[in-house]
Amino acid sequence: MSGVPPMSPEVLSSPVADTVKTPDRAHTRARAARRRRAVVAAVRVLLLVVVLGLWEALSRAEVIDPFNFSMPSQIWDQIWTWITHGTALGSLGEQIWYTLHEALLGWVFGVVAGVVLGIALGRIALLADVLGPYIKVLNSIPRIVLAPIFVIWFGLGPASKVASAVVLVFFPVFFNAFQGAREVDRNLVANARILGASDRRVTLQVVIPSATSWIFTSLHVSFGFALIGAIVGEYIGATKGIGLLVAQSQGTFNAGGVYAAMVILAAVALVAEGLLTFAERRVFRWKPADSGH
Amino acid sequence: MSADTSPAIELRGAGKIFKTPSGGLHTAVRDLDLTVGRGEFVAVVGPTGCGKSTTLTLVSGLEEPTEGEVLVAGEPVRGVGDKVGFVFQQDATFPWRTVLSNVVAGPRFRGVPKAEAKEKARAWLARVGLTAFEDRYPHQLSGGQRKRVALAATFVNDPEILLMDEPFSALDVQTRALMSDELMELWAGTGASVVFVTHDLEESIALADKVVVMTAGPATVKQVFDIGLPRPRKVEEVRLEPQFVEIYREIWESLGEEVRITRERGAAHVA
Ligand SMILES: Nc1ncnc2c1ncn2[C@@H]1O[C@H](COP(=O)(O)OP(=O)(O)O)[C@@H](O)[C@H]1O
Ligand SMILES: [Mg+2]
Numbered sequence: 001m002s003g004v005p006p007m008s009p010e011v012l013s014s015p016v017a018d019t020v021k022t023p024d025r026a027h028t029r030a031r032a033a034r035r036r037r038a039v040v041a042a043v044r045v046l047l048l049v050v051v052l053g054l055w056e057a058l059s060r061a062e063v064i065d066p067f068n069f070s071m072p073s074q075i076w077d078q079i080w081t082w083i084t085h086g087t088a089l090g091s092l093g094e095q096i097w098y099t100l101h102e103a104l105l106g107w108v109f110g111v112v113a114g115v116v117l118g119i120a121l122g123r124i125a126l127l128a129d130v131l132g133p134y135i136k137v138l139n140s141i142p143r144i145v146l147a148p149i150f151v152i153w154f155g156l157g158p159a160s161k162v163a164s165a166v167v168l169v170f171f172p173v174f175f176n177a178f179q180g181a182r183e184v185d186r187n188l189v190a191n192a193r194i195l196g197a198s199d200r201r202v203t204l205q206v207v208i209p210s211a212t213s214w215i216f217t218s219l220h221v222s223f224g225f226a227l228i229g230a231i232v233g234e235y236i237g238a239t240k241g242i243g244l245l246v247a248q249s250q251g252t253f254n255a256g257g258v259y260a261a262m263v264i265l266a267a268v269a270l271v272a273e274g275l276l277t278f279a280e281r282r283v284f285r286w287k288p289a290d291s292g293h
Numbered sequence: 294m295s296a297d298t299s300p301a302i303e304l305r306g307a308g309k310i311f312k313t314p315s316g317g318l319h320t321a322v323r324d325l326d327l328t329v330g331r332g333e334f335v336a337v338v339g340p341t342g343c344g345k346s347t348t349l350t351l352v353s354g355l356e357e358p359t360e361g362e363v364l365v366a367g368e369p370v371r372g373v374g375d376k377v378g379f380v381f382q383q384d385a386t387f388p389w390r391t392v393l394s395n396v397v398a399g400p401r402f403r404g405v406p407k408a409e410a411k412e413k414a415r416a417w418l419a420r421v422g423l424t425a426f427e428d429r430y431p432h433q434l435s436g437g438q439r440k441r442v443a444l445a446a447t448f449v450n451d452p453e454i455l456l457m458d459e460p461f462s463a464l465d466v467q468t469r470a471l472m473s474d475e476l477m478e479l480w481a482g483t484g485a486s487v488v489f490v491t492h493d494l495e496e497s498i499a500l501a502d503k504v505v506v507m508t509a510g511p512a513t514v515k516q517v518f519d520i521g522l523p524r525p526r527k528v529e530e531v532r533l534e535p536q537f538v539e540i541y542r543e544i545w546e547s548l549g550e551e552v553r554i555t556r557e558r559g560a561a562h563v564a
Contacts, residue, residue: 286389
């Protein structure tokens with residue numbers, strides 16, 4: 001039974017002491033929590049400084065080969081040169097925008113296709129039975145090897161990168177949307193039907209909202225995949241983009257350039273992740289705050 | 294038309310056999326004969342797992358009977374109709390919709406214009422005392438409040454037939470009595486015919502005009518008892534009346550035997 005829990009005798013017999021103590025205790029607890037956060041942040045920064053410092057020092061002392069491993073100061077110099085003087089391909093912003101543009105397009109197409117097909121197969125058993133084996137086979141192909149084929153098909157422009165991103169994004173989104181549609185609470189569906197919902201309404205207003213937490217989980221992973229698809233596509237053959245920057249740096253034995261491109265990519269991915277988390281908070285306002293999101 | 298004089302619900306030799314995942318057949322209910330008159334409040338009691346919920350899903354049209362016939366207002370049931378309201382045992386409010394939006398859902402699904410649907414929904418929210426909570430999400434409500442949302446969302450569709458599957462079983466005892474009283478008030482104005490499933494005999498006598506006792510599973514109707522207690526009733530008071538105690542004893546004699554059979558079977562399964 002879920003009644004009101006009985007009050008403990010201590011609370012009943014010493015109300016005065018309790019009301020006096022509570023704000024004080026809350027205060028102490030808040031201070032402890034703040035201190036803990038500060039310690040975590042400090043140790044984090046320290047760890048970063050130590051790793052970067054060690055890398056720099058070992059590289060300068062030539063314990064590790066600076067030609068292969070570069071060093072943080074060189075990487076930073078490279079990024080700074082790109083920012084101030086532009087890259088061999090044009091301004092850095094343009095390269096970032098090019099890659100991001102391809103990744104975003106691929107991501108949107110992949111997500112839309114994955115969600116639509118996932119929900120459709122989750123709802124229509126016949127479709128799932130017919131297409132299921134084919135999707136499994138396609139999923140077992142290492143899809144990254146399609147990137148060179150796409151370059152052959154669609155040329156050096158953005159289309160081939162978008163295609164690589166789409167095939168990487170599609171599958172995780174599809175499987176999550178499918179699972180989400182399958183695991184909809186049967187009671188909610190029954191309730192909607194009793195209230196008068198048509199099959200279409202059940203899909204749009206019960207199945208899709210229920211599946212959103214599943215879908216969002218895959219969106220996080222899949223944006224990373226979209227970036228990978230775009231980068232690999234550019235690396236194989238392109239006229240602009242971060243992936244081409246990596247390829248060119250590698251071609252001129254500029255290890256610092258490769259690392260610098262990686263740092264820029266990581267920053268882009270982090271920003272995208274932040275935006276996604278923000279959107280997720282907006283979409284899931286209806287969820288209890290402590291449900292793990 | 295005969296539809297006007299025919300009873301609200303009629304089960305004629307209805308039965309339901311499920312296919313189990315292992316490919317076997319499982320009889321959930323069999324040979325159900327039951328009539329619910331218009332405006333009548335019928336409570337169904339029976340041991341756990343005997344087939345009470347299955348009976349309701351047959352009446353609602355969510356499931357089809359594998360034998361016999363189910364009629365609502367004289368017409369055979371074909372799928373989910375627009376006459377029926379159903380309050381489920383488990384929470385079935387939509388967690389991503391606010392309280393108001395949950396209550397608006399039914400009329401909107403049935404094509405009522407938005408403004409009118411909102412107006413009706415607000416009126417029912419006022420009746421269940423949730424006006425101040427219309428912007429909350431279900432997870433921000435207590436169990437009792439969520440049940441009130443479910444009641445408002447059901448009543449807002451003006452159902453002629455109201456099916457309730459142990460609607461208050463998850464609530465604590467005080468809330469349950471309160472909700473029962475509120476249900477009586479809400480129902481009194483509607484003229485709906487009610488089938489109220491419960492495993493709580495006291496609750497069934499306090500609420501109903503007629504108590505139907507089901508046998509151990511696969512269930513069929515064992516006995517029907519008329520409850521002559523005058524209305525309006527207050528759940529907490531009516532159970533103290535001598536007449537109530539007498540009826541309780543009489544029905545328990547019938548129901549207790551089925552409960553014992555179910556329990557012994559359970560023990561045999563464990564052994
Ligand atoms: N969809 C189903 N498939 C197979 N068996 C079912 C299904 N639904 C219910 N049953 C079985 O039918 C019997 C009656 O179930 P139910 O109507 O839920 O009982 P009650 O509501 O009286 O507790 C149970 O033995 C249950 O396991
Ligand atoms: Mg049940």
